[in-house]
Amino acid sequence: MPTSDIREQVLNALSQTGRHEWLSETHDLNELQFVPFKGTSMLPSLKDGDILIVLPLGGHFPEKGDIILAQKGEKAFLAHRVLRFDRITALVRTRGDSRLLRDGLWNLMYSRGRVVGIWRDNKILDVAPPPPWKRRYRTIALLVFSAALRRLRGHLQISQMLQK
Numbered sequence: 538m539p540t541s542d543i544r545e546q547v548l549n550a551l552s553q554t555g556r557h558e559w560l561s562e563t564h565d566l567n568e569l570q571f572v573p574f575k576g577t578s579m580l581p582s583l584k585d586g587d588i589l590i591v592l593p594l595g596g597h598f599p600e601k602g603d604i605i606l607a608q609k610g611e612k613a614f615l616a617h618r619v620l621r622f623d624r625i626t627a628l629v630r631t632r633g634d635s636r637l638l639r640d641g642l643w644n645l646m647y648s649r650g651r652v653v654g655i656w657r658d659n660k661i662l663d664v665a666p667p668p669p670w671k672r673r674y675r676t677i678a679l680l681v682f683s684a685a686l687r688r689l690r691g692h693l694q695i696s697q698m699l700q701k
Contacts, residue, residue, distance in 0.1 A: 543571050543588055543656060550661045568593055570650060572606060574616060578633030579604070582618075582665050583655065589616060590654035590661070598624060599645070604652040604664055605631070607643060615640070616652060 547569070570591040574583050582604070583589070591606050599605050599619045607629075609615045617631035617640060627645040632638070655662040 547590060547656055578636055579616060580635040582634050588656035589652045590656060591650040592653050593650040594648060598622060599651060606649040606652060607647045608649055
């Protein structure tokens with residue numbers, strides 16, 4: 538579907554839900570960008586085929602929990618959630634909702650903007666906070682990983698003793 542059709546559908550949906558006035562008070566609606574999302578790194582918040590509704594940061598700093606879109610190469614983009622932002626160095630640390638490992642630090646100047654909505658199944662969805670189970674899932678994964686490391690260290694010590 539061409540971007541102009543999506544733009545019209547999204548603006549119509551915004552006006553029907555009453556968000557049009559709120560958004561036009563704080564931002565220029567001509568700045569809205571529509572970016573197709575591909576991948577699984579942000580499941581369950583973003584799904585393959587979603588259209589991201591992105592507003593440029595425009596002097597605003599990203600906050601923890603925001604999903605920002607960053608340029609990663611000439612035609613590649615990365616849409617991940619902000620974990621930390623340093624206002625002095627303008628470095629951002631992000632992670633996808635379905636990932637255990639964080640992304641490296643990257644400069645905010647590569648950001649295309651903040652995701653303010655998701656166009657899916659001809660509806661606008663709010664950007665949801667990260668799922669609460671993720672914290673528990675990561676904690677359990679880290680505990681299992683650290684237990685495996687302790688066992689490995691024990692095996693290494695035993696094999697070193699046997700070699701002597």
